[in-house]
Amino acid sequence: MNLSEMSKEEIAPLLEIEKQKFTAFKSKGLKLNMSRGIHSVEQLEISMPIMDIFHSSAEMKSEDGTDCRNYGNLTGIAEAKRLFGELLSVCEDEIIIGGNSSLALMYDSVSRAMTHGIMGSTPWRLLPEVKFLCPVPGYDRHFGICETFGIKMINIPMSETGPDMDMVEKLVSSDETIKGIWCVPLYSNPDGIVYSDETVKRFANLSPAASDFRIFWDNAYCVHHLTEKENKILNLLEEAKKAGKEDMVFEFASTSKITFPGAGVSVFAASKANISYVESILKYQIISYDKLNQLRHVRYFKNLDGLKEQMVKHREIIAPKFNLVVNTLSEQLDGICRFVKPEGGYFVSVFVPDGCASKVVSLCKEGGVTLTGAGATYPYGKDPHDSNIRIAPTFPPLAELSEALELFCIAVKIASYEKAL
Amino acid sequence: MNLSEMSKEEIAPLLEIEKQKFTAFKSKGLKLNMSRGIHSVEQLEISMPIMDIFHSSAEMKSEDGTDCRNYGNLTGIAEAKRLFGELLSVCEDEIIIGGNSSLALMYDSVSRAMTHGIMGSTPWRLLPEVKFLCPVPGYDRHFGICETFGIKMINIPMSETGPDMDMVEKLVSSDETIKGIWCVPLYSNPDGIVYSDETVKRFANLSPAASDFRIFWDNAYCVHHLTEKENKILNLLEEAKKAGKEDMVFEFASTSKITFPGAGVSVFAASKANISYVESILKYQIISYDKLNQLRHVRYFKNLDGLKEQMVKHREIIAPKFNLVVNTLSEQLDGICRFVKPEGGYFVSVFVPDGCASKVVSLCKEGGVTLTGAGATYPYGKDPHDSNIRIAPTFPPLAELSEALELFCIAVKIASYEKAL
Numbered sequence: 001m002n003l004s005e006m007s008k009e010e011i012a013p014l015l016e017i018e019k020q021k022f023t024a025f026k027s028k029g030l031k032l033n034m035s036r037g038i039h040s041v042e043q044l045e046i047s048m049p050i051m052d053i054f055h056s057s058a059e060m061k062s063e064d065g066t067d068c069r070n071y072g073n074l075t076g077i078a079e080a081k082r083l084f085g086e087l088l089s090v091c092e093d094e095i096i097i098g099g100n101s102s103l104a105l106m107y108d109s110v111s112r113a114m115t116h117g118i119m120g121s122t123p124w125r126l127l128p129e130v131k132f133l134c135p136v137p138g139y140d141r142h143f144g145i146c147e148t149f150g151i152k153m154i155n156i157p158m159s160e161t162g163p164d165m166d167m168v169e170k171l172v173s174s175d176e177t178i179k180g181i182w183c184v185p186l187y188s189n190p191d192g193i194v195y196s197d198e199t200v201k202r203f204a205n206l207s208p209a210a211s212d213f214r215i216f217w218d219n220a221y222c223v224h225h226l227t228e229k230e231n232k233i234l235n236l237l238e239e240a241k242k243a244g245k246e247d248m249v250f251e252f253a254s255t256s257k258i259t260f261p262g263a264g265v266s267v268f269a270a271s272k273a274n275i276s277y278v279e280s281i282l283k284y285q286i287i288s289y290d291k292l293n294q295l296r297h298v299r300y301f302k303n304l305d306g307l308k309e310q311m312v313k314h315r316e317i318i319a320p321k322f323n324l325v326v327n328t329l330s331e332q333l334d335g336i337c338r339f340v341k342p343e344g345g346y347f348v349s350v351f352v353p354d355g356c357a358s359k360v361v362s363l364c365k366e367g368g369v370t371l372t373g374a375g376a377t378y379p380y381g382k383d384p385h386d387s388n389i390r391i392a393p394t395f396p397p398l399a400e401l402s403e404a405l406e407l408f409c410i411a412v413k414i415a416s417y418e419k420a421l
Numbered sequence: 422m423n424l425s426e427m428s429k430e431e432i433a434p435l436l437e438i439e440k441q442k443f444t445a446f447k448s449k450g451l452k453l454n455m456s457r458g459i460h461s462v463e464q465l466e467i468s469m470p471i472m473d474i475f476h477s478s479a480e481m482k483s484e485d486g487t488d489c490r491n492y493g494n495l496t497g498i499a500e501a502k503r504l505f506g507e508l509l510s511v512c513e514d515e516i517i518i519g520g521n522s523s524l525a526l527m528y529d530s531v532s533r534a535m536t537h538g539i540m541g542s543t544p545w546r547l548l549p550e551v552k553f554l555c556p557v558p559g560y561d562r563h564f565g566i567c568e569t570f571g572i573k574m575i576n577i578p579m580s581e582t583g584p585d586m587d588m589v590e591k592l593v594s595s596d597e598t599i600k601g602i603w604c605v606p607l608y609s610n611p612d613g614i615v616y617s618d619e620t621v622k623r624f625a626n627l628s629p630a631a632s633d634f635r636i637f638w639d640n641a642y643c644v645h646h647l648t649e650k651e652n653k654i655l656n657l658l659e660e661a662k663k664a665g666k667e668d669m670v671f672e673f674a675s676t677s678k679i680t681f682p683g684a685g686v687s688v689f690a691a692s693k694a695n696i697s698y699v700e701s702i703l704k705y706q707i708i709s710y711d712k713l714n715q716l717r718h719v720r721y722f723k724n725l726d727g728l729k730e731q732m733v734k735h736r737e738i739i740a741p742k743f744n745l746v747v748n749t750l751s752e753q754l755d756g757i758c759r760f761v762k763p764e765g766g767y768f769v770s771v772f773v774p775d776g777c778a779s780k781v782v783s784l785c786k787e788g789g790v791t792l793t794g795a796g797a798t799y800p801y802g803k804d805p806h807d808s809n810i811r812i813a814p815t816f817p818p819l820a821e822l823s824e825a826l827e828l829f830c831i832a833v834k835i836a837s838y839e840k841a842l
Binding site for chain 1: 457460462465466468469472475476478481488489490491492493520521522524525528529532535536537544546547562565566568569570677681682683684702704705706707708709710711712713714
């Protein structure tokens with residue numbers, strides 16, 4: 001039965017039951033973490049052969065003879081550009097291979113725009129105001145970059161097909177202080193939404209008032225399917241080229257959720273003109289990223305099929321966890337919460353009744369389970385409805401996840417019942 | 422005989438001889454590179470065991486149980502902080518372990534000051550002018566960072582004991598737009614100068630007009646001795662503490678010239694207050710640097726003695742190259758050039774007669790040997806005397822180095838003789 005249709009007399013005794021369950025649960029003294037999307041130990045084991053790639057110095061040369069132990073190759077080795085270029089369907093001269101962090105590539109892109117502008121534009125630091133559009137709920141670390149640079153964030157509602165494009169088009173074309181938008185187009189963080197072809201095409205055809213407006217296209221989950229159905233999105237850079245607007249695209253990806261979260265390889269893709277411009281400043285920042293790790297990844301995967309096979313191994317480990325989350329929530333919280341079963345990505349996004357998210361998170365904390373902070377999925381940490389909670393089920397083993405979900409459901413019920421009374 | 426004491430009639434026939442030698446040399450069709458301080462293949466071989474550190478997942482945990490394959494530990498793992506803290510004689514809470522590039526740590530430090538200021542100061546981007554002092558000759562990549570951020574550079578002459586401290590003290594204390602100074606205090610790049618105790622003490626006791634003035638102390642060659650004599654400098658952070666001025670110090674180092682230039686570990690050391698401040702912004706840029714590479718380095722070296730033993734192996738390979746340079750220049754260019762035999766570091770800094778450096782570099786290029794560009798050791802690439810040339814002898818094998826030096830000497834003689842005529 002839907003909570004909103006229940007009378008206070010019906011709810012009150014249910015609340016008492018959940019409170020008793022909560023007290024019992026607390027006494028277990030658990031310590032579990034569902035706050036961040038990180039690999040479980042089992043997933044880390046998949047990639048262990050990558051530690052055994054180099055046995056001789058001859059093996060440490062890239063295909064063009066570059067000794068990857070030494071300096072050089074600012075934008076990455078050719079075979080890495082080819083492999084990750086194939087992954088993102090971009091050419092080798094449209095890509096830079098970075099270090100272990102795509103977040104750093106994103107932060108650096110914004111930082112560079114602040115200090116240097118983009119391709120000849122006025123450095124953003126000289127402008128009285130800079131704004132970014134932020135589809136919500138979204139990724140807290142994207143919002144963090146804006147916050148630390150004092151970039152004003154504007155919430156954009158998400159639908160099942162992606163951000164509200166009417167609103168995006170209107171704002172971007174009319175306000176030249178809007179310099180960017182954060183997107184996770186395939187399996188959005190946290191909702192798992194797949195941007196429709198129409199959405200991508202509308203992005204590719206935006207007519208921004210600002211010449212240095214960029215779409216920050218964080219393709220973090222480009223091959224991170226949770227079912228056998230491999231959702232695909234249109235290639236934004238290619239679509240933008242058709243409209244002669246390819247300079248508008250900054251695309252990012254990484255192997256953080258493919259090999260090792262802490263020791264992977266990151267990727268930046270953009271038009272040739274953007275790549276040349278970035279390179280012209282990047283050369284002052286670094287001589288070269290870690291090419292040994294680039295080569296290690298290429299040799300390990302061998303090719304795109306190898307990379308995809310790796311993702312099947314991850315899926316076999318994490319899909320049961322997502323199923324457990326979805327099944328538990330369906331059974332326990334039907335009529336109280338709203339959520340969608342994701343077909344990829346790393347999260348389950350749950351909307352609890354308005355005004356309850358903070359309470360749920362704090363009850364879970366009290367019971368020994370750390371969740372992503374309420375509000376984290378919104379700019380400035382402010383969820384206007386105090387409703388969205390991001391569950392990250394990959395790290396805990398199934399048995400622990402089951403316990404954590406038990407607590408989560410109790411917490412949601414307590415918060416929702418109390419709110420309804 | 423000194424060139425300045427020779428008559429034109431004496432010089433002319435000598436020039437003809439060198440020109441003939443040059444023509445003969447060119448016909449060899451050589452392609453050698455003495456432009457950058459990079460490891461020779463032999464040196465790279467020293468570190469090969471570092472590729473064979475991890476054989477099981479258990480070995481990939483740091484001492485506090487952190488799985489180094491996963492996210493976490495923004496400022497580095499404890500054992501890396503301890504080892505590199507010992508190397509620089511700083512505490513574990515005065516250090517951040519970075520990625521493979523200390524240049525990136527330096528660039529990021531300046532970039533952060535531009536966008537955020539330092540410890541509450543006005544962001545440099547909001548100031549009408551920012552200046553750095555640049556002891557010359559110096560490291561081109563330091564100057565490049567200033568140039569790309571539009572920071573005005575002021576040349577400071579170097580003496581045998583370090584930068585002209587009278588000038589540094591006077592400028593720093595009187596001009597609040599001066600925000601920094603670049604120093605390579607031990608075996609300076611390119612001169613190989615060792616800062617005297619008095620110089621370090623005077624640095625530690627500077628009274629800058631700007632509260633956010635920082636000494637960028639690039640301790641790149643802290644254990645890079647070329648002889649058995651291990652020169653030491655005073656610990657700047659410790660000296661500054663005595664004066665209550667420890668917040669003035671930003672220290673940098675890396676293993677780029679210890680293990681692999683392209684895949685080492687970098688280090689940032691500073692006061693606790695600075696570290697906390699940097700961390701508060703760094704957390705928006707990156708989740709964690711590559712901890713596997715940090716652990717790899719610690720396990721490989723075992724301790725500071727292990728690291729020093731590694732440096733002896735490097736010395737055995739590169740000292741003969743430096744000796745060859747110094748001996749050749751002494752024999753061939755006595756009375757024409759000025760240079761000092763370095764006791765450490767990566768370069769031999771040669772002062773050819775005024776107005777001759779560009780010509781020497783271009784003749785060498787014509788003959789097949791790439792040198793660091795003339796002027797590169799000065800801000801804006803402008804050597805006011807067109808005199809300094811940085812020789813980087815580590816990369817070529819001895820036989821090739823010998824040939825390159827032959828050409829270099831011919832080129833210096835041609836340029837000098839022509840100038841004198």
